Amino acid sequence: xxxxxxxxxxxxxxxxxxxxxxxxxxxxxxxxxxxxxxxxxxxxxxxxxxxxxxxxxxxxxxxxxxxxxxxxxxxxxxxxxxxxxxxxxxxx
Amino acid sequence: xxxxxxxxxxxxxxxxxxxxxxxxxxxxxxxxxxxxxxxxxxxxxxxxxxxxxxxxxxxxxxxxxxxxxxxxxxxxxxxxxxxxxxxxxxxx
Amino acid sequence: xxxxxxxxxxxxxxxxxxxxxxxxxxxxxxxxxxxxxxxxxxxxxxxxxxxxxxxxxxxxxxxxxxxxxxxxxxxxxxxxxxxxxxxxxxxx
Amino acid sequence: xxxxxxxxxxxxxxxxxxxxxxxxxxxxxxxxxxxxxxxxxxxxxxxxxxxxxxxxxxxxxxxxxxxxxxxxxxxxxxxxxxxxxxxxxxxx
Amino acid sequence: xxxxxxxxxxxxxxxxxxxxxxxxxxxxxxxxxxxxxxxxxxxxxxxxxxxxxxxxxxxxxxxxxxxxxxxxxxxxxxxxxxxxxxxxxxxx
Amino acid sequence: xxxxxxxxxxxxxxxxxxxxxxxxxxxxxxxxxxxxxxxxxxxxxxxxxxxxxxxxxxxxxxxxxxxxxxxxxxxxxxxxxxxxxxxxxxxx
Amino acid sequence: xxxxxxxxxxxxxxxxxxxxxxxxxxxxxxxxxxxxxxxxxxxxxxxxxxxxxxxxxxxxxxxxxxxxxxxxxxxxxxxxxxxxxxxxxxxx
Amino acid sequence: xxxxxxxxxxxxxxxxxxxxxxxxxxxxxxxxxxxxxxxxxxxxxxxxxxxxxxxxxxxxxxxxxxxxxxxxxxxxxxxxxxxxxxxxxxxx
Amino acid sequence: xxxxxxxxxxxxxxxxxxxxxxxxxxxxxxxxxxxxxxxxxxxxxxxxxxxxxxxxxxxxxxxxxxxxxxxxxxxxxxxxxxxxxxxxxxxx
Amino acid sequence: xxxxxxxxxxxxxxxxxxxxxxxxxxxxxxxxxxxxxxxxxxxxxxxxxxxxxxxxxxxxxxxxxxxxxxxxxxxxxxxxxxxxxxxxxxxx
Numbered sequence: 008x009x010x011x012x013x014x015x016x017x018x019x020x021x022x023x024x025x026x027x028x029x030x031x032x033x034x035x036x037x038x039x040x041x042x043x044x045x046x047x048x049x050x051x052x053x054x055x056x057x058x059x060x061x062x063x064x065x066x067x068x069x070x071x072x073x074x075x076x077x078x079x080x081x082x083x084x085x086x087x088x089x090x091x092x093x094x095x096x097x098x099x
Numbered sequence: 100x101x102x103x104x105x106x107x108x109x110x111x112x113x114x115x116x117x118x119x120x121x122x123x124x125x126x127x128x129x130x131x132x133x134x135x136x137x138x139x140x141x142x143x144x145x146x147x148x149x150x151x152x153x154x155x156x157x158x159x160x161x162x163x164x165x166x167x168x169x170x171x172x173x174x175x176x177x178x179x180x181x182x183x184x185x186x187x188x189x190x191x
Numbered sequence: 192x193x194x195x196x197x198x199x200x201x202x203x204x205x206x207x208x209x210x211x212x213x214x215x216x217x218x219x220x221x222x223x224x225x226x227x228x229x230x231x232x233x234x235x236x237x238x239x240x241x242x243x244x245x246x247x248x249x250x251x252x253x254x255x256x257x258x259x260x261x262x263x264x265x266x267x268x269x270x271x272x273x274x275x276x277x278x279x280x281x282x283x
Numbered sequence: 284x285x286x287x288x289x290x291x292x293x294x295x296x297x298x299x300x301x302x303x304x305x306x307x308x309x310x311x312x313x314x315x316x317x318x319x320x321x322x323x324x325x326x327x328x329x330x331x332x333x334x335x336x337x338x339x340x341x342x343x344x345x346x347x348x349x350x351x352x353x354x355x356x357x358x359x360x361x362x363x364x365x366x367x368x369x370x371x372x373x374x375x
Numbered sequence: 376x377x378x379x380x381x382x383x384x385x386x387x388x389x390x391x392x393x394x395x396x397x398x399x400x401x402x403x404x405x406x407x408x409x410x411x412x413x414x415x416x417x418x419x420x421x422x423x424x425x426x427x428x429x430x431x432x433x434x435x436x437x438x439x440x441x442x443x444x445x446x447x448x449x450x451x452x453x454x455x456x457x458x459x460x461x462x463x464x465x466x467x
Numbered sequence: 468x469x470x471x472x473x474x475x476x477x478x479x480x481x482x483x484x485x486x487x488x489x490x491x492x493x494x495x496x497x498x499x500x501x502x503x504x505x506x507x508x509x510x511x512x513x514x515x516x517x518x519x520x521x522x523x524x525x526x527x528x529x530x531x532x533x534x535x536x537x538x539x540x541x542x543x544x545x546x547x548x549x550x551x552x553x554x555x556x557x558x559x
Numbered sequence: 560x561x562x563x564x565x566x567x568x569x570x571x572x573x574x575x576x577x578x579x580x581x582x583x584x585x586x587x588x589x590x591x592x593x594x595x596x597x598x599x600x601x602x603x604x605x606x607x608x609x610x611x612x613x614x615x616x617x618x619x620x621x622x623x624x625x626x627x628x629x630x631x632x633x634x635x636x637x638x639x640x641x642x643x644x645x646x647x648x649x650x651x
Numbered sequence: 652x653x654x655x656x657x658x659x660x661x662x663x664x665x666x667x668x669x670x671x672x673x674x675x676x677x678x679x680x681x682x683x684x685x686x687x688x689x690x691x692x693x694x695x696x697x698x699x700x701x702x703x704x705x706x707x708x709x710x711x712x713x714x715x716x717x718x719x720x721x722x723x724x725x726x727x728x729x730x731x732x733x734x735x736x737x738x739x740x741x742x743x
Numbered sequence: 744x745x746x747x748x749x750x751x752x753x754x755x756x757x758x759x760x761x762x763x764x765x766x767x768x769x770x771x772x773x774x775x776x777x778x779x780x781x782x783x784x785x786x787x788x789x790x791x792x793x794x795x796x797x798x799x800x801x802x803x804x805x806x807x808x809x810x811x812x813x814x815x816x817x818x819x820x821x822x823x824x825x826x827x828x829x830x831x832x833x834x835x
Numbered sequence: 836x837x838x839x840x841x842x843x844x845x846x847x848x849x850x851x852x853x854x855x856x857x858x859x860x861x862x863x864x865x866x867x868x869x870x871x872x873x874x875x876x877x878x879x880x881x882x883x884x885x886x887x888x889x890x891x892x893x894x895x896x897x898x899x900x901x902x903x904x905x906x907x908x909x910x911x912x913x914x915x916x917x918x919x920x921x922x923x924x925x926x927x
Contacts, residue, residue, distance in 0.1 A: 020847055052897075054914075054916045055842070
């Protein structure tokens with residue numbers, strides 16, 4: 008089942024630059040894994056913000072939560088999830 | 100997968116009372132079927148409004164849409180759907 | 192350039208059923224054309240609503256407007272458009 | 284009387300991990316007690332957030348407040364409560 | 376249990392004046408009954424609007440809904456209900 | 468003249484417990500005085516929040532401001548005030 | 560006591576032009592009376608809208624409601640009222 | 652002084668096509684005049700909507716209102732106006 | 744040209760009391776100057792908040808910004824500005 | 836393609852004045868470069884706020900993001916971007 012997921016990351020001002028970059032690297036690797044599993048299908052940037060919109064495909068919202076919570080920056084992320092129904096024009 | 104679904108029904112003023120009551124009867128029957136299928140689990144009234152909140156359980160959002168669209172008053176209903184993830188305390 | 196487009200269609204109550212169905216057929220055909228042009232990439236239903244979310248790819252917002260305005264039900268549609276920036280992880 | 288209760292927990296960044304885990308354990312135990320009393324009926328996670336939606340059953344809003352305030356993480360929780368009326372289809 | 380209830384009444388433009396006045400009279404009588412039962416405690420007007428805020432006392436939200444639905448103008452009323460918990464300073 | 472006043476108190480995390488309790492005691496005493504003056508008529512808790520709704524009666528909004536500002540926790544309180552007009556059914 | 564009052568007037572499309580103009584004339588006369596009584600102090604237009612913001616001075620919200628309800632276009636007006644407290648710099 | 656003005660035009664469904672087109676022609680002509688006067692500087696379409704955003708330059712909000720009210724479709728237009736201050740980087 | 748200006752001041756908790764009072768004094772003096780220049784016409788308190796609503800008269804929004812920015816507490820103030828058009832009933 | 840971009844800058848209270856001024860200088864220089872490239876066309880101040888509205892012209896939202904992210908104060912800026920379609924009256 009597909010979901011549209013917006014997340015905005017606000018790392019605390021007090022976090023040292025090195026830690027921020029480490030976290031970014033881990034995020035990229037984890038996102039890569041989620042792509043290879045077919046869980047993360049597409050990712051876009053919201054222009055001008057430290058926010059992204061992603062198209063995710065998981066069994067249900069519980070598995071989606073676990074996938075999102077596995078992202079290293081999850082504790083500093085504001086997430087909204089929207090469930091998507093397949094459109095008749097795309098039903099195989 | 101469980102969903103929390105709010106719907107507010109606004110039948111047009113011009114609809115005759117007999118038609119309204121016929122529709123209400125059909126709604127009740129259809130809801131009964133959905134309950135017996137295990138699709139509609141709980142239903143509450145929002146006090147003071149012609150609105151209800153329901154706990155639904157369907158394979159995914161596509162099946163949920165089909166179930167909601169099968170309700171006779173669907174064309175006059177304003178619906179918002181919220182996907183629910185199972186809480187760890189309720190994971191069997 | 193990609194856009195996320197939400198549209199909710201509210202045909203007037205007074206529109207005869209035959210006209211509604213004619214319009215739906217025309218919409219489906221036009222959407223099919225837009226897909227074949229690579230303008231409309233994906234389409235999802237918002238569960239429980241007469242609303243869809245689409246992923247569109249056009250040269251710019253002006254071309255997007257023209258594509259949306261070419262849909263037969265456009266005069267009765269409430270549309271919000273969100274510009275998407277390519278995410279570094281998807282930049283070829 | 285049943286209530287739908289949303290709560291989002293935001294523990295301060297400065298709280299040590301050990302204290303967070305201690306608090307989580309206490310929350311789980313207290314929630315267990317509330318379930319056994321029949322006060323907390325169902326609990327769902329809002330996918331992607333440190334937020335839950337719960338179905339509660341208490342004598343009235345005053346008892347509900349006391350039950351919510353008894354949760355260890357209450358001082359760091361943002362709560363919205365919605366009163367639910369029994370739907371005619373569920374009136375015994 | 377006490378509730379704060381806001382309601383805004385929008386009678387259709389097409390309703391004849393005589394019917395409006397008849398409805399107003401019935402509303403006043405019904406409100407008087409609800410007061411004498413101790414269900415409706417206080418009523419204020421929102422200045423400048425055809426809206427009122429009322430302090431209601433009923434067993435629960437289900438009984439509140441039935442009391443509100445018994446008001447003759449209910450079909451044309453937009454209602455929001457807020458559950459109130461007794462403040463410690465007012466607990467006898 | 469009557470006002471409906473909502474206030475949500477957010478004491479800073481850094482405030483020691485002893486100071487919080489001292490402040491609560493002063494609040495209770497001041498509220499008691501305002502009740503005896505007939506300025507504060509009723510007080511309810513918003514279930515689940517550190518927020519209250521009060522029914523106040525003062526000469527005008529200026530006197531209301533002074534009464535609210537006299538509450539010890541005022542500097543940490545988020546207040547919204549709503550002017551109430553007497554309902555014809557309650558006009559002596 | 561002073562109030563800031565916004566009102567937006569939406570006369571029904573079906574109202575004949577002659578009736579609109581008659582109503583406008585009556586509004587102007589009534590506003591003039593309210594000015595001469597010292598009830599309506601200032602009036603501004605919200606640029607681009609059929610809406611005005613007014614500074615009113617009445618004994619309380621009840622008298623304000625009666626003054627607003629005395630305006631001929633009141634049945635078609637959407638009003639929001641904000642109570643104003645005298646600023647210390649303007650307290651004589 | 653410059654203003655950013657959004658307007659969304661909703662012509663009633665009942666307006667005949669011929670009248671709509673006549674109105675559109677008049678709008679275009681009037682807009683052309685406002686451009687030549689230097690009152691209307693730029694005009695953009697909000698993609699997907701019957702809405703435009705314009706950059707206007709008038710002596711003040713009163714003159715802006717008169718210019719907007721001079722547009723033939725003004726009675727069916729929902730307008731929001733935002734005052735703009737000159738940025739230091741653009742102060743000659 | 745007249746503007747309605749709301750501002751809410753939130754001085755940081757860490758600011759010593761002496762500095763707060765110094766700032767308040769400077770604000771009062773600056774406001775007095777703006778009054779004598781005819782820039783600040785009226786000032787009201789929003790009851791219950793550290794917020795004020797002011798009626799300002801400046802050549803345009805650029806001069807208004809400079810006047811607002813000249814207030815000592817400006818860096819800690821949240822401001823919204825609304826342009827006002829002169830009402831026909833007040834046009835000399 | 837043109838975009839309307841709002842940004843509000845909130846530098847942390849803890850940032851020393853010297854660093855703030857350094858940053859402002861860098862912002863001004865970078866804005867100048869963006870102007871000379873034809874990327875930043877117009878810039879206005881939102882009166883009373885540390886916020887600006889800009890008219891930008893870039894190939895697409897991806898290039899817009901990169902341009903915005905190149906501004907030195909970007910990490911402390913809250914940005915919303917609105918895609919603009921060319922109005923028929925301005926299509927060459």
